[in-house]
Amino acid sequence: MTDRAPRADDGPTRQTQATYCRICEPACGLLATTENGRLVDLGPNRDHLLSQGFMCVKGRSMVDVVNDPDRVLQPMRRVGPPGCFEPVSWDDAIADIGARLKKIRRSHGPRAFAISAGNPPAFDYSAYMWLEGFQKAVGSPWKFGVNAEDAAARQLATMMLYGSPAILMMPDWWHTDFAVLIGANPFVSHGSQVTEPRVRDALRSIVNRGGRVVIVDPRRTETARHFEHFALHAGSDAWLLGAIVHVLLAEGLVDEAFVARWTRNIDDLRAAVQHLTPERAAQRCGCPPDRIVDLARSLGSARSAVVYGRTGTCTQGFGTLNNFLQDVINILTGNLDSRGGWLFPWGPVDFAKFAAVAGLDTYGKVRSQVSNLPDVNGMLPSRALAEDIMAPGGDRIRALCSMGTNPVLSSAGGGDRLEAALEHLDLHFSIDLYQNETNQHAHYLLPATTMYEREDLPFMMMGNMLRPTVFATKAVIPPRGQCRPEWRILNQIARAAGLGGAYSFAPLRWLAKIGIEVSPRTLVDALLRTSRVGDLYGLRRGGISITKMQRNPNGIRLRDELPTGVIGQRLRTADRRINLAPEPILEELTRLAATSSPDHPLRLTGMRETHTHNTWMHNSKRLVGDGHVQKLRMHPDDAQAVGLRDGDRAAVRSPAATLEVVVEVTDEMFPGNVALPHGWGHSGGGGWHHANALGGANSNSLAGPYDGCVEPLAGMSVLNGIPVTVKPVEAAADVAGGSTAHSTPAP
Numbered sequence: 054m055t056d057r058a059p060r061a062d063d064g065p066t067r068q069t070q071a072t073y074c075r076i077c078e079p080a081c082g083l084l085a086t087t088e089n090g091r092l093v094d095l096g097p098n099r100d101h102l103l104s105q106g107f108m109c110v111k112g113r114s115m116v117d118v119v120n121d122p123d124r125v126l127q128p129m130r131r132v133g134p135p136g137c138f139e140p141v142s143w144d145d146a147i148a149d150i151g152a153r154l155k156k157i158r159r160s161h162g163p164r165a166f167a168i169s170a171g172n173p174p175a176f177d178y179s180a181y182m183w184l185e186g187f188q189k190a191v192g193s194p195w196k197f198g199v200n201a202e203d204a205a206a207r208q209l210a211t212m213m214l215y216g217s218p219a220i221l222m223m224p225d226w227w228h229t230d231f232a233v234l235i236g237a238n239p240f241v242s243h244g245s246q247v248t249e250p251r252v253r254d255a256l257r258s259i260v261n262r263g264g265r266v267v268i269v270d271p272r273r274t275e276t277a278r279h280f281e282h283f284a285l286h287a288g289s290d291a292w293l294l295g296a297i298v299h300v301l302l303a304e305g306l307v308d309e310a311f312v313a314r315w316t317r318n319i320d321d322l323r324a325a326v327q328h329l330t331p332e333r334a335a336q337r338c339g340c341p342p343d344r345i346v347d348l349a350r351s352l353g354s355a356r357s358a359v360v361y362g363r364t365g366t367c368t369q370g371f372g373t374l375n376n377f378l379q380d381v382i383n384i385l386t387g388n389l390d391s392r393g394g395w396l397f398p399w400g401p402v403d404f405a406k407f408a409a410v411a412g413l414d415t416y417g418k419v420r421s422q423v424s425n426l427p428d429v430n431g432m433l434p435s436r437a438l439a440e441d442i443m444a445p446g447g448d449r450i451r452a453l454c455s456m457g458t459n460p461v462l463s464s465a466g467g468g469d470r471l472e473a474a475l476e477h478l479d480l481h482f483s484i485d486l487y488q489n490e491t492n493q494h495a496h497y498l499l500p501a502t503t504m505y506e507r508e509d510l511p512f513m514m515m516g517n518m519l520r521p522t523v524f525a526t527k528a529v530i531p532p533r534g535q536c537r538p539e540w541r542i543l544n545q546i547a548r549a550a551g552l553g554g555a556y557s558f559a560p561l562r563w564l565a566k567i568g569i570e571v572s573p574r575t576l577v578d579a580l581l582r583t584s585r586v587g588d589l590y591g592l593r594r595g596g597i598s599i600t601k602m603q604r605n606p607n608g609i610r611l612r613d614e615l616p617t618g619v620i621g622q623r624l625r626t627a628d629r630r631i632n633l634a635p636e637p638i639l640e641e642l643t644r645l646a647a648t649s650s651p652d653h654p655l656r657l658t659g660m661r662e663t664h665t666h667n668t669w670m671h672n673s674k675r676l677v678g679d680g681h682v683q684k685l686r687m688h689p690d691d692a693q694a695v696g697l698r699d700g701d702r703a704a705v706r707s708p709a710a711t712l713e714v715v716v717e718v719t720d721e722m723f724p725g726n727v728a729l730p731h732g733w734g735h736s737g738g739g740g741w742h743h744a745n746a747l748g749g750a751n752s753n754s755l756a757g758p759y760d761g762c763v764e765p766l767a768g769m770s771v772l773n774g775i776p777v778t779v780k781p782v783e784a785a786a787d788v789a790g791g792s793t794a795h796s797t798p799a800p
């Protein structure tokens with residue numbers, strides 16, 4: 054460890070320890086300062102091999118979360134209406150949950166139980182593994198989560214192309230000559246589905262080498278301001294991407310040798326994009342056709358190029374098609390598996406193989422009961438949870454374990470509906486740091502440790518790095534109050550329910566029944582030590598283990614760049630080729646052609662802000678001050694057309710609901726498009742007081758239900774390109790009251 058010895062002026066127990074942040078994907082190396090066992094500061098770590106001194110304001114604000122007086126620090130049992138809880142001992146809570154789960158499982162079968170999983174536990178090396186184990190131990194097929202508001206479309210496109218939804222392709226930004234980012238804002242998000250804390254430097258390096266970076270976005274974002282901005286209408290990306298493919302094929306800007314060796318069905322693809330001319334696409338995108346042709350030619354002629362997309366193109370009416378076409382551009386131009394292009398990931402553990410062995414690389418293996426929405430990588434769209442709790446007939450969900458999630462605000466399609474449905478559960482226990490809008494409806498709140506109260510390593514992120522590096526941390530402080538790590542809570546409940554433990558593999562559950570509890574450390578250490586870079590328990594000198602990684606919290610560099618020329622080993626399709634024209638994609642292209650130009654005035658998109666993080670960091674005043682207002686961004690022309698000025702209150706109306714918000718008039722918006730940050734509208738009962746007081750509205754209430762609010766292939770929630778009208782509040786007769794915190798269903 055790099056702990057330094059205390060100095061005289063430090064006071065007796067002031068210590069600094071190298072650790073890392075687990076709020077978002079860069080996993081920045083940080084220095085944590087503690088005083089008498091209390092976390093007092095988090096600062097940048099210049100010696101960390103990946104972040105090299107970078108950290109953001111959210112990372113530092115985690116001190117406020119750890120020490121937050123509003124945190125739940127002991128188990129709580131519901132004793133009245135939503136949000137009404139009293140303390141209970143761990144023993145009583147676990148015994149009661151176990152007994153009730155056992156009874157429900159016996160009377161109604163394992164299908165009466167479901168998991169609801171959120172984003173933060175994905176950053177904990179053990180939490181998701183144990184949740185999976187708990188689900189397997191109960192024997193339930195149902196895991197709901199926020200993947201359909203995030204990455205399911207990416208994963209499904211990857212499965213269609215390369216044979217597994219668990220392969221996560223990487224943009225080689227450190228070496229490319231031409232980068233197109235579509236629907237991503239890494240200067241704010243810090244990069245997603247790629248772990249690279251120096252993402253700004255990586256993108257700037259392209260320009261410094263004489264290359265180009267083009268940001269395709271309806272908003273002139275914080276990233277777009279530094280590079281070339283290509284503005285287009287929200288939801289029109291499939292037209293743009295399809296037209297680029299059209300031009301590449303029409304003008305022969307294709308790596309024929311690569312395409313002949315590794316792909317099939319290029320002629321079917323050619324026929325399917327025939328109608329996607331730059332002229333037709335330009336009409337839909339709202340941009341000049343020449344710009345599309347220029348972009349296609351630049352991509353086709355660059356020495357190396359890579360198209361990368363993220364949530365902006367995933368959470369759309371054509372999310373899977375968008376992702377598929379992005380990759381087709383990388384493939385046709387010879388940039389797949391080639392330096393500076395779109396690369397297969399590399400890490401100690403090959404996640405695609407691991408997922409295949411563990412049976413996790415699924416699509417449509419299970420479907421939600423009422424709406425028949427498919428799982429992707431084992432996860433069902435969160436929007437289906439409410440209706441499956443209320444499902445008519447005997448097969449409804451009666452018991453729920455939710456962990457680190459807040460779908461009342463984060464999920465599309467009706468927080469109100471979900472809140473009502475949650476009241477119908479016979480058993481609901483939540484493992485979280487806070488009482489939030491969702492778990493205020495639970496029967497039990499079980500307090501989890503924060504990231505600084507547990508040992509950890511970036512297990513999920515290890516395979517997403519542009520510069521593969523491993524590191525691990527010890528706990529920085531002991532658990533606050535009675536908080537426990539998620540895996541331990543799940544093991545204890547599984548045992549109380551007579552299931553042994555929360556293990557995916559039956560032999561481990563049997564061992565647990567006779568009192569032998571295998572820990573996450575033992576399991577993950579075994580995976581790492583026997584991996585391609587593992588120490589093989591002493592047989593390979595220089596190999597890794599968790600102990601060695603904890604001794605090197607600044608990182609051990611495994612490679613300086615990702616490998617290329619590995620496609621032969623990495624494709625998981627049956628014929629070891631890429632099908633450029635699978636049937637579902639051809640059907641989506643037909644559906645795209647049949648869409649008409651929208652007749653509503655405006656398209657709504659989402660956006661992220663530097664100082665906010667989904668729904669859960671709004672209780673930190675350092676991050677979100679008292680004066681913070683959630684604002685709808687609107688172009689001056691659009692605002693003027695309906696008589697709105699900066700700071701006015703406006704009614705935003707979608708086919709699903711109407712919200713009242715404050716308008717920010719800004720020419721960063723592409724005319725015809727408005728943007729509203731998500732994660733607001735807090736009403737978490739006695740939970741996070743500052744967040745509750747901040748106001749704002751739940752943007753996801755606009756996202757459905759209405760006809761066309763779900764993408765058909767991956768079940769994506771349409772969060773970008775929602776048809777809306779915006780009017781001054783006094784002109785909108787259907788808005789109730791003067792509060793921004795409530796939505797009214799559209800008549």
Ligand SMILES: Nc1nc2c(c(=O)[nH]1)N[C@H]1C(S)=C(S)[C@@H](COP(=O)(O)OP(=O)(O)OC[C@H]3O[C@@H](n4cnc5c(=O)[nH]c(N)nc54)[C@H](O)[C@@H]3O)O[C@H]1N2
Nearest residue numbers: 236237238242245287288363364365658661665666667773
């Ligand atoms: N500060 C901050 N950072 C975060 C988060 C946060 O909440 N706050 N959340 C984290 C999480 S969970 C994730 S998944 C990542 C997400 O990482 P990103 O996807 O990089 O994050 P966003 O800022 O949502 O970027 C999406 C972009 O898509 C644009 N967009 C919207 N609609 C369209 C469209 O129709 N077409 C195109 N081309 N673009 C469109 C938006 O204007 C926005 O700029 O961020 C992570 N980082």
Ligand SMILES: Nc1nc2c(c(=O)[nH]1)N[C@H]1C(S)=C(S)[C@@H](COP(=O)(O)OP(=O)(O)OC[C@H]3O[C@@H](n4cnc5c(=O)[nH]c(N)nc54)[C@H](O)[C@@H]3O)O[C@H]1N2
Nearest residue numbers: 171172173202203457458459463484501659667668669731
């Ligand atoms: N309109 C719109 N909606 C969106 C998005 C969008 O771009 N637009 N983005 C979507 C995306 S990408 C995501 S990832 C989701 C996020 O959706 P969710 O995961 O449902 O919500 P979060 O706000 O991340 O909050 C999760 C909860 O985790 C708790 N938590 C924090 N740390 C820990 C921990 O260490 N352990 C445990 N057990 N709990 C913890 C917090 O207290 C909080 O209550 O939102 C999605 N919703």
Ligand code: SF4
Nearest residue numbers: 074076077081109112
């Ligand atoms: S960028 Fe993400 S990982 Fe890095 S300090 Fe900020 S919140 Fe933490």
Ligand SMILES: [Mo]
Nearest residue numbers: 172202203204
């Ligand atoms: Mo996310």
